[in-house]
Amino acid sequence: MLFLIIKRILLGFITLFIVSIITFVGTEVLPGDACTTYLERQAFGEQLEACYRRLGLNVPAYERYISWALNAIQGDFGYSLSGEMPIKEVLGPRIKNSLVLASAAIFIGIPIALILGIITALWRDKLPDVAISTVTIFAMTIPEFISATLLILIIAIWLEWLPGIVIVPTDVSFLELLPNIILPVVAIAMIMTAHMARMVRSSVIQVMASEYVQMAILKGVPYWKMVFKHVLPNALLPAINVVALTIAWLLGGVVVTEVVFNYPGLGRLVIESISNRDLPTVQALAIILASIYVSINLLADLLTLMLNPRLKTLQIRK
């Protein structure tokens, strides 16, 4: 068991290591480097040389990778090009804002997804299932920028209930942020909830068809007791991993949603830094987003391991 956990964590680190190499190589081969972008027209001769030396771009790529990686492990990602600010300081408030957005969506989304998934599974192919499933298909498949645009059009422009676009400074306090984040949270939560509800549904249906549930029905266990004691614990376990993958996948959706709502989070920073060719920031963002992905998946795996007694014994026997 312990061996398995250590192995799993180690694999996560190997993945991050490969990600760092991929992004480093990826940003390295981008046309134009930091200095030509920064100096624009004056990018020649003496000044270019000086800039290369100042940013340390005059050493071979692998040496730069090693020093960059060593610093990155300590949380130092170097300086952003546009603002001449340490990337750490640029990232801090952005991460906080995105975290607020994502966690609000998760806390709203997961309970709703569970309830909807269970309802649709228990009333399979009946009216509640058909109605909810139709809505979830729409919510799930429509791109984030479309649902976000529609939300702004209907709620903010036609009904004028909430502000449609977030106009706040990056380092805004939580209370000031609150009315502004309702629409973005709804936009993200909608898609996430739809995805998870469908997974919970199929998981519950699978367990309902299993032999021990049939046995429980035959033994005369009351319906709701059977649902809560026999079905749900077994149905929700495999859902954990899938939910983790969905959350991780939504990192991309969060980027788009933030752009639509002009929300000062990591997502907008991704777009800004790529447009500005701010490569150090792009590298830092890639590593951070990948770390979030890897740790969410790791957490889900460990949770499944801990909650599933079968897996435990299986590993010990091995």
Added chain:
Amino acid sequence: MKLDNLYKEEKKSAFAKLSEIIITMASRPSGLIGLSILLFHIILAFISPYVAPHDFKAIDPTLMLQAPSAEYWFGTDDLGRDVFTRTILGGRTALTITFFGSLIALLWGGLLGIFCGLVGGKIDDVVMRIVDAFLSIPWILAMLLIVSLLGTSTEVLIPALGFFYGKGIVRVARAATHDVIAKDFIVSAKARGHSNFSIIWNEIIPNVRDAILVEGAMRWSWMLLGFSSLSFLGFGVSPPTPDWGLMISNARGLMSFAYWAVIAPIVGLSSLIIGINLTADAFAKALGIDRSTKAPV
């Protein structure tokens, strides 16, 4: 009796099999709706250049932001261009690029996955670690990097999307291969001394094909989503090419008084994505594969 059945199945032509699958798909209401939407969009993509009532790039300042009328069915946009024309043309680029992108994704993802599943060992370990690493880079960041690196021409986008969305197929193909690899017919093919290539071609592919095709159909809708998100963010096709993502992002700022310029491309893009999704779902069900437990990776 059993042998008889097997024999019959073998003799069915590919066309007969395909039409059987399509009939099964259309027998459920959701599959029928999905197929009809998809078919509608494909036909539209072929005929739209010939039926478009106006020039998609004709700019006329006197016609800016006109409400829908008999002449301009869906109104005009901020440059006086006909929204109806641009909407019916708007799916062509997206459909073409994502369709061929999915084919490439299917090919390399499927073959690499089968190969890794069959060979196993060190090669498998290394490839899967790299695939894992690519999976953990958010799609939007990776696509943005690729696009800013290589540009947004069709020749770049098709292989780029194909490459990036194929990595998930590697996993599915590998898992499907693992399911059949221990079966007797593979073991006996190995015992007969068949080469790896022959085993892949004659024994594994016919058995994992369905799973990979279903996965590919799903990728198609995600690729479309990714592609139009890129256009929306301004990293996709360049103006004045009519494209739904681009149209939505252009018209979005003015939607408080010209909502028609946003609604038309939204309906176009949403219906196509829903159509592909429903079709993929029905396809999976017709082949007897449950795809509802999969996360979008």
